[in-house]
Amino acid sequence: MKKVIWLLLGACLFCVTGCSNEKTDQSLSLSATEQEAYIKHIDALMDEFYWSYDKDSLTFRSGEVPLDSQENTRLFNASEDAGYSLKSVAGNQSVNAAAELLHYNGDIAGEVSCIFVNNHLSGVYYIGGYDDGAYSLRERNPFLANGKFTAYENWTGMGTQYRQLKGSLPESGFVAKSRRGIVASIQNGQVELYHLTGSVISRMRRVKPEGGLEAIFATFVERGEEDLLAVLLADVTEVDSQGEPIFQRSEKVVFYNSALQVEGEMPLKSEGCTALGFEDGKLFLFIDQAMETYELKEGSWERTRRESLRHRVMQCHITDLDGNGEMEYLMTDGLDLYLYQHLETGLLKLWSTHLGVESLYGALYSGDLNGDGVKEVYICDATGTAIRYILTERGLRSSNEDIQYGQAIYPCDWNNDGIDDYWNVTEEVGRTGSLYLSQP
Numbered sequence: 001m002k003k004v005i006w007l008l009l010g011a012c013l014f015c016v017t018g019c020s021n022e023k024t025d026q027s028l029s030l031s032a033t034e035q036e037a038y039i040k041h042i043d044a045l046m047d048e049f050y051w052s053y054d055k056d057s058l059t060f061r062s063g064e065v066p067l068d069s070q071e072n073t074r075l076f077n078a079s080e081d082a083g084y085s086l087k088s089v090a091g092n093q094s095v096n097a098a099a100e101l102l103h104y105n106g107d108i109a110g111e112v113s114c115i116f117v118n119n120h121l122s123g124v125y126y127i128g129g130y131d132d133g134a135y136s137l138r139e140r141n142p143f144l145a146n147g148k149f150t151a152y153e154n155w156t157g158m159g160t161q162y163r164q165l166k167g168s169l170p171e172s173g174f175v176a177k178s179r180r181g182i183v184a185s186i187q188n189g190q191v192e193l194y195h196l197t198g199s200v201i202s203r204m205r206r207v208k209p210e211g212g213l214e215a216i217f218a219t220f221v222e223r224g225e226e227d228l229l230a231v232l233l234a235d236v237t238e239v240d241s242q243g244e245p246i247f248q249r250s251e252k253v254v255f256y257n258s259a260l261q262v263e264g265e266m267p268l269k270s271e272g273c274t275a276l277g278f279e280d281g282k283l284f285l286f287i288d289q290a291m292e293t294y295e296l297k298e299g300s301w302e303r304t305r306r307e308s309l310r311h312r313v314m315q316c317h318i319t320d321l322d323g324n325g326e327m328e329y330l331m332t333d334g335l336d337l338y339l340y341q342h343l344e345t346g347l348l349k350l351w352s353t354h355l356g357v358e359s360l361y362g363a364l365y366s367g368d369l370n371g372d373g374v375k376e377v378y379i380c381d382a383t384g385t386a387i388r389y390i391l392t393e394r395g396l397r398s399s400n401e402d403i404q405y406g407q408a409i410y411p412c413d414w415n416n417d418g419i420d421d422y423w424n425v426t427e428e429v430g431r432t433g434s435l436y437l438s439q440p
Helices: 032-049 070-081
Strands: 011-014 026-031 059-064 093-102 108-117 120-128 133-135 162-165 183-187 190-197 200-207 214-223 226-239 245-256 262-267 273-279 282-287 290-297 300-308 315-319 328-332 337-343 346-352 360-367 376-381 386-392 395-398 408-412 421-425 433-438
Touching (some): 032 120, 070 120, 070 133, 183 214, 190 214, 190 226, 214 273, 245 282, 273 315, 328 360, 360 408, 386 408
Antiparallel strands (some): 059 093, 120 133, 190 200, 245 262, 273 282, 315 328, 328 337, 408 421
């Protein structure tokens, strides 16, 4: 039976811990009318900040507003950031409401605390993140684990030291880049390779799979001084009215050398492979809700590890965001964006969004486009507009203030000078693009 809404005797006793006051909070008996008034405030607050909460878990206690002390600085700052200053009511008698705070997809974010003084909402924060700290309702996705980052984004806008050039890169961008500056793009079931020649980006080669199979993903595999092109091939048996695959059966991974001659194949035992990745001599296959690790032994790829995920992976991008030598694994299932580190003990989930709806499209990218030494993350939404995520001390945060509707941004160091460039697509009818080449 719901503790809050369904009342048999017109009053209900609530008795769980409230906010951290200096005096012990007391259980509180409220009438149905009083509860409804408080719930109305809470519902409006949740709607304002696009949250939800579990009404079954809602409890009320009487107590005192915490004092404005150093110990409570983070709590006060979190409430202030949401527009509710607790300083003027510190130490006052209060009614404290607490409940499980939920993202719209139902994931639990932590416990929200609403502080009422004289029947008015005077403060709000939630306890969450890996550190069980106090967060503002504006902070939607705190870190889930400690990534031990050594630097964070100092975002003040895109850098201005770029020279604009033309080219012919596809509107949809690319999925992988080699050490030689060659990028691989998946177009109509084929792999197209592009590179910068002089001051123009142009297509250099096209890889067309045989046997009626189609390329659905590609990555580059380092082998000594050479980069092999690894292509995931599938039998696409059904497409929608726009020609997009509805059902595909993964068949194998084919490896091409620099002359685009086949150097080997790896048949797949499972049909659910959707993406590839490579880092430090290891090839990663994303199959169903798992990441499988393969290593080259005596001329053949052998599976050495299988790690479970709670989501599928349609795109994977491996990069070092903060430049500390520890690689981060960015993944998306088309619904949410995830950030991992791959440790000896397994995948460590550092952060994720909690959208739960189909909203992210295309490949994942990272690049330092403002020159502060920390890479930003880019991916497009359903409209083809780039979403930029920046690394902060509280988690990744979207920062799209300077991105126009329909604009896509694909970072890449095209000339291998160690400074990131980017391919920029605008909202023109032809969706044309331009290369912005960095100027050292």
